[in-house]
Amino acid sequence: MRxxxxxxxxxxxxxxxxxxxxxxxxxxxxxSKVADAAVVDxxxxxxxxxxxxxxxxKLVFKESLADxxxxxxxGELAGSxxxxxxxYADCDTDGSLTLLxxxxxxxxxxxxxxxxxxxxxxxxxxxxxxxxxxxxxxxxLKGSLLFIPEDDExxxxxxxxxxxxxxxxxxxxxxxxxxxxxxxxKFDVESVYWLGGxxxxxxxxxxxxxxxxxVTIKHPKFKRxxxxxxxxxxxxxxxxxxxxxxxxxxxxxxxxxxxxxNKLKSHxxxxxxxxxxxxxxxxxxxxxxxxxxxxxxxxxxxxxxxxxLxxxxxLxxxxxLxxxxxxxxxxxxxxxENTHWLFRVQRFLGFYQESEE
Numbered sequence: 001m002r003x004x005x006x007x008x009x010x011x012x013x014x015x016x017x018x019x020x021x022x023x024x025x026x027x028x029x030x031x032s033k034v035a036d037a038a039v040v041d042x043x044x045x046x047x048x049x050x051x052x053x054x055x056x057x058k059l060v061f062k063e064s065l066a067d068x069x070x071x072x073x074x075g076e077l078a079g080s081x082x083x084x085x086x087x088y089a090d091c092d093t094d095g096s097l098t099l100l101x102x103x104x105x106x107x108x109x110x111x112x113x114x115x116x117x118x119x120x121x122x123x124x125x126x127x128x129x130x131x132x133x134x135x136x137x138x139x140x141l142k143g144s145l146l147f148i149p150e151d152d153e154x155x156x157x158x159x160x161x162x163x164x165x166x167x168x169x170x171x172x173x174x175x176x177x178x179x180x181x182x183x184x185x186k187f188d189v190e191s192v193y194w195l196g197g198x199x200x201x202x203x204x205x206x207x208x209x210x211x212x213x214x215v216t217i218k219h220p221k222f223k224r225x226x227x228x229x230x231x232x233x234x235x236x237x238x239x240x241x242x243x244x245x246x247x248x249x250x251x252x253x254x255x256x257x258x259x260x261x262n263k264l265k266s267h268x269x270x271x272x273x274x275x276x277x278x279x280x281x282x283x284x285x286x287x288x289x290x291x292x293x294x295x296x297x298x299x300x301x302x303x304x305x306x307x308x309l310x311x312x313x314x315l316x317x318x319x320x321l322x323x324x325x326x327x328x329x330x331x332x333x334x335x336x337e338n339t340h341w342l343f344r345v346q347r348f349l350g351f352y353q354e355s356e357e
Contacts, residue, residue, distance in 0.1 A: 046200075046201060046202070046203065047196065047202065047203045048203070049203065049205075049207065049208070049211065050211060051203070052194050052196060052203035052205075052207060053192075053207050053208075053211035053212050053214075053215055054215050055137065055194070055196060055203070056139050056192055056194050056207055056212055056215075057095060057212065057215040057217050058217070059121060059123055059137055059138075059139060060090055060095065060097070060121060060139065060141075061090045061217050062123075063121050063122075063123065063124075064087065064088060064089055064090075064166040064167065065085060065086075065087065065088070065121075066085075066086055066088050066119040066120060066121045067083040067084065067085060067086070067119070067120040068083065068084055068085075068086040068099075068107045068117065068118075068119055069081060069082070069083040069117070069118045069119070069120060070082060070083075070106070070107045070110035070111055070115040070116070070117055071110060071115045071116065072106075072110055072115070073110060073113035073114055073115055074113065082106055082107070082110070083120065084105070084106065084107055086099060086107065086119075087099065087100060087163070087166070087167045087170060088119070088187065089162050089163045089165070089166040089167070090217070091158065091159060091162035091163070093216065093217065094213050094261075095189050095212050095213045095215070096143075096186050096187060096188050096189060097119070097141075097186070097187040097189070098148075098159045098162060098163055098184060098185070098186060098187075099145070099184070099185045099186075099187055100163055100167075100170055100173070100174070100182055100183075100184055100185075101145075101182060101183055101184075101185050102173065102180050102181075102182050103180065103181045103182065103183065104180055104181070111145055112275070112278070114275065114279060116142070117142070117143060117144065117145055117187070118140055118141060118142045118143070119140070119141045119143070119187060120138065120139075120140050120141075121138060121139050121140075121141070122136065122137070122138035122139075123136045123137050123138065124136070134198070135197045135198055136197065137194070137195065137196045137197055137202065138195050139192065139193065139194050139195070140192075140193040140195075141187070141189050141191070141192055141193075142189075142190055142191040142192075142193075143187050143188050143189045143190040143191070144187075144188050144190060144268065145185050145186070145187055145188075146185060146186045146188055146264055146267055146268050146271060147183055147184075147185055147186075147267065147271060148183075148184045148185060148186055149263065149267055150175075150183075152263065155260065156175075156184060159184040160174065160184070163184070186264060188264070188268070189209065189212065189213070190209065191206070191209060192206065192207040192208075192209065192212045193205070193206055193207070194206075194207050
């Protein structure tokens with residue numbers, strides 16, 4: 001009993017210490033110097049909004065699985081939300097994400113029908129590195145989906161190489177496969193909600209889009225980010241900022257990035273126009289279908305009335321014929337009776353005359 005009690009007391013102290021600083025993600029993910037210091041320094045300072053923006057970008061970059069959330073637009077499930085697991089990869093410096101969408105999926109169909117889209121991303125700690133999943137950070141990103149233009153070979157090649165580094169198994173359903181029609185798409189982030197963990201030690205709330213996009217993440221050239229394990233060292237000097245060479249590369253490629261952004265914007269406008277046209281066509285088709293159904297109903301009603309009139313006329317004609325036939329029979333019967341009586345009278349009169357003679 002004494003040993004059990006001691007174990008319980010030790011466990012309670014451990015849980016109390018960990019619960020007050022639920023930062024297993026930041027310890028292994030190298031969120032920032034502030035978070036690293038919090039693991040060893042009890043005088044922990046709650047992250048600011050700017051630091052939380054860095055945390056979001058770190059999480060989005062290091063993870064590669066998310067729930068893609070949409071809403072059914074028609075049918076029996078219209079208005080109901082659905083969230084399904086989706087692969088993604090952080091391949092760009094502006095916080096937008098690359099997805100490989102299968103066009104037969106519910107999420108793609110709902111988006112095509114006009115549904116809003118959001119991504120839910122959470123950190124999954126390695127086994128034994130977290131006392132509670134509730135203490136781990138997660139983010140909700142709202143935005144819009146854009147097709148990466150098929151004629152932009154450079155962008156498609158970049159998306160394919162980057163995506164396959166994070167998801168090698170996705171090679172089986174790349175665009176052009178023989179099973180399903182797929183396409184690379186860009187998820188353009190428009191708003192960010194961050195829940196960094198327990199509210200006493202983590203930032204919870206909206207992150208301004210400008211802060212999120214302006215965070216510079218060090219993107220190794222298609223190198224898969226390292227995920228922590230029990231054998232990793234606790235210290236990590238990475239602070240989420242790029243080194244000088246990264247800034248130089250960013251400066252050199254700034255014009256190209258602006259051109260790509262302009263292309264994406266124009267492509268987004270085109271897609272919006274296409275979607276509006278598709279919705280307009282669907283509405284027109286629905287109206288045409290309603291008119292056709294109405295015309296069919298009217299034709300059916302006319303046919304029913306016509307059939308009823310024809311049936312009524314046939315019945316009346318039949319009744320007239322039966323009446324005529326009955327009258328004819330009655331006349332014939334009357335004539336027969338008259339002839340019979342006449343014959344009897346004649347016979348009687350003839351007999352009377354014979355007797356007189």
